[in-house]
Amino acid sequence: MNPVVLVQLVLILVVFTALLMSAAVMVYAERKLAAAFQQRYGPYLVGPKGLMQPFADVLKLLFKEELRPKGADALLFAIAPMIAATAAFAAFAVVPFGGDTTLFGLLPEPIKLQVADVNVAILVVFAIASMSVYGIVLAGWSSNSKYSLLGALRSASQMISYELSYGLALASVLVVAGDLSITRIVDGQAGTWLGVLPRWFIFVQPVGFLVYMIAGIAETNRAPFDFPEAEQELVAGYHTEYSSMSFAMFFLAEYINMVTVSAVATDLFLGGWQGPWLPVSLGWIWFLAKMSALLFFYIWARWTLPRYRYDQLMQFGWKILLPIAVLNLIATAAGVIYLGR
Amino acid sequence: MAGDTVLFYAFAAIMVLASLLVVGQRSPIYSVLLLIVSFAALAGLYVLLDAPFLAVVQIIIYAGAIMVLFLFVVMLLNAPYETATGLKTGGPTGVGGAGGPTATDSVGAPGFSPGAPGPTGPDRTGPVGPPGFSPGARGPTGPDRTDSVGPPGFSPGAPGPTGPDRTGPVGPPGFSPGAPGPTATDSVGPPGFSPGAPGPTGPDRTGPVGPPGFSPGARGPRWAGAALALVLLVELAWSLWRAGAQETEALTGQLVPGTDLTSVRQIGHVLFADYGFAFEVTSVLILVAMVGAVVLAKREI
Numbered sequence: 001m002n003p004v005v006l007v008q009l010v011l012i013l014v015v016f017t018a019l020l021m022s023a024a025v026m027v028y029a030e031r032k033l034a035a036a037f038q039q040r041y042g043p044y045l046v047g048p049k050g051l052m053q054p055f056a057d058v059l060k061l062l063f064k065e066e067l068r069p070k071g072a073d074a075l076l077f078a079i080a081p082m083i084a085a086t087a088a089f090a091a092f093a094v095v096p097f098g099g100d101t102t103l104f105g106l107l108p109e110p111i112k113l114q115v116a117d118v119n120v121a122i123l124v125v126f127a128i129a130s131m132s133v134y135g136i137v138l139a140g141w142s143s144n145s146k147y148s149l150l151g152a153l154r155s156a157s158q159m160i161s162y163e164l165s166y167g168l169a170l171a172s173v174l175v176v177a178g179d180l181s182i183t184r185i186v187d188g189q190a191g192t193w194l195g196v197l198p199r200w201f202i203f204v205q206p207v208g209f210l211v212y213m214i215a216g217i218a219e220t221n222r223a224p225f226d227f228p229e230a231e232q233e234l235v236a237g238y239h240t241e242y243s244s245m246s247f248a249m250f251f252l253a254e255y256i257n258m259v260t261v262s263a264v265a266t267d268l269f270l271g272g273w274q275g276p277w278l279p280v281s282l283g284w285i286w287f288l289a290k291m292s293a294l295l296f297f298y299i300w301a302r303w304t305l306p307r308y309r310y311d312q313l314m315q316f317g318w319k320i321l322l323p324i325a326v327l328n329l330i331a332t333a334a335g336v337i338y339l340g341r
Numbered sequence: 342m343a344g345d346t347v348l349f350y351a352f353a354a355i356m357v358l359a360s361l362l363v364v365g366q367r368s369p370i371y372s373v374l375l376l377i378v379s380f381a382a383l384a385g386l387y388v389l390l391d392a393p394f395l396a397v398v399q400i401i402i403y404a405g406a407i408m409v410l411f412l413f414v415v416m417l418l419n420a421p422y423e424t425a426t427g428l429k430t431g432g433p434t435g436v437g438g439a440g441g442p443t444a445t446d447s448v449g450a451p452g453f454s455p456g457a458p459g460p461t462g463p464d465r466t467g468p469v470g471p472p473g474f475s476p477g478a479r480g481p482t483g484p485d486r487t488d489s490v491g492p493p494g495f496s497p498g499a500p501g502p503t504g505p506d507r508t509g510p511v512g513p514p515g516f517s518p519g520a521p522g523p524t525a526t527d528s529v530g531p532p533g534f535s536p537g538a539p540g541p542t543g544p545d546r547t548g549p550v551g552p553p554g555f556s557p558g559a560r561g562p563r564w565a566g567a568a569l570a571l572v573l574l575v576e577l578a579w580s581l582w583r584a585g586a587q588e589t590e591a592l593t594g595q596l597v598p599g600t601d602l603t604s605v606r607q608i609g610h611v612l613f614a615d616y617g618f619a620f621e622v623t624s625v626l627i628l629v630a631m632v633g634a635v636v637l638a639k640r641e642i
Contacts, residue, residue: 120605123397130405134377137409141416160409180605
């Protein structure tokens with residue numbers, strides 16, 4: 001087999017497995033951190049320090065009965081979680097997570113640590129994110145349950161509303177970087193200002209970063225914007241009627257979406273794999289560290305902030321966040337024109 | 342066969358098949374989904390034509406934004422699906438049927454003001470919807486509703502979450518007459534423009550409802566609209582005349598092989614430098630259409 005193709009396939013396998021594992025790690029981290037925030041122990045029985053808890057969870061889900069409500073649309077009910085999970089995995093395909101490496105001389109030529117280097121990578125991430133809403137909407141509709149439908153409606157309108165701010169925050173980074181390829185955007189953040197401050201775009205685009213993170217939390221339906229599953233009102237939102245592995249797929253999709261949002265934020269705002277002390281071939285360690293920090297922020301926000309009211313969410317999205325994002329984009333464009341990059 | 346050719350035939354086959362099924366489908370939901378499949382295959386064809394930007398934009402705009410709205414409308418208006426004998430209320434959920442808690446008396450896309458759903462709707466003793474819509478075809482989860490269902494999708498007199506027994510008459514379908522319960526949230530804007538403010542403070546609406554879009558006495562906006570339409574017409578005529586005066590090649594004949602027209606930079610340059618005027622006029626036109634849709638959807642402002 002062509003070695004290039006082989007390397008590519010191995011890379012795909014590695015990314016896929018890593019995403020699966022990241023979901024497991026996130027489940028464990030979420031439970032442990034939540035416990036820490038609430039003065040509890042968290043899982044500690046299964047394995048040392050409860051480390052095997054996510055796998056126990058998965059096994060439990062695997063052996064549960066797969067239920068389908070009477071009157072549900074069988075085909076769409078089965079497809080919806082697949083759409084959600086597929087979209088979550090697919091988005092990571094264009095996200096680079098390290099510089100060129102030869103794997104310590106194993107390979108004759110350096111490879112990119114990225115499944116597909118598309119030159120419109122950012123837009124691909126955005127496009128796949130906009131497709132993932134179908135999984136949720138179809139799940140809610142096909143379940144034949146009013147709580148599911150309401151959860152799906154909330155989720156969809158929330159995702160559509162915050163997608164605008166999300167896209168505008170991305171656009172302001174693009175204006176600064178002058179490129180759509182994530183790899184080149186990361187390369188543009190190499191070096192430091194005055195020898196101290198790294199040239200990350202977060203320092204050029206602090207507002208953009210803030211808007212991106214807020215919209216990202218809303219996009220992934222996480223607290224304090226977790227209206228689709230506001231349990232006091234909607235039981236569990238769009239996946240109320242799902243059980244067993246179909247539910248696990250939604251669960252997986254949520255965590256992988258979080259990972260993707262954090263990974264993109266790392267690449268765009270935090271300099272990706274750029275960092276001191278480590279050679280470029282080990283840059284992915286920096287990438288992982290920065291991404292983990294953002295994911296910690298995600299969990300932190302969930303267990304610290306209470307849920308908003310739905311109208312507050314919409315007010316905030318349309319009347320505050322979107323104008324800020326637009327103004328930020330205009331100011332950025334003016335800055336690039338009159339001050340240069 | 343080269344890989345590209347195989348991919349081309351695969352995408353083309355998917356696209357043709359999906360497009361045919363869009364027309365052949367009975368359920369509108371599946372039609373919408375198949376249309377999305379068709380768009381996705383079209384995006385694949387764009388990639389094969391070395392136009393990745395166009396492909397991604399196709400997905401973002403058509404599959405990601407416009408079709409979501411289509412899906413919303415079809416799902417929430419509970420569009421009937423065709424059977425051999427006629428129309429039947431569609432959908433597993435039967436929004437109209439199970440609509441006790443979800444009814445928000447909304448005309449536009451109801452999903453945008455889904456706040457404040459109450460518990461199950463109380464007994465509704467309203468009159469029966471017009472015949473021909475298979476009364477009794479309510480969603481299987483519809484709780485206490487003992488009567489039959491109105492015309493699918495328009496939910497005449499949709500009971501608010503806490504709406505008491507409602508016995509008032511029902512107007513013609515499609516205008517969602519009168520405001521039922523005290524909590525009915527009348528204000529449904531376009532996506533997001535007035536998304537909040539549902540809830541128990543919505544006052545009773547008792548005033549007569551005019552036909553959509555024409556609030557009585559407000560003649561000003563109509564004249565403004567007419568003036569705008571006139572301006573647009575003149576602009577269109579002028580730009581067509583100007584385009585006709587130019588060499589046609591300047592507009593159509595630029596696809597010289599080898600030129601890199603597909604990069605985002607090139608497209609942006611062409612769009613804003615050569616076609617700036619057309620671009621701006623189109624955006625004004627879309628804006629006008631949007632305002633028109635808002636006015637039509639919202640009966641009183």
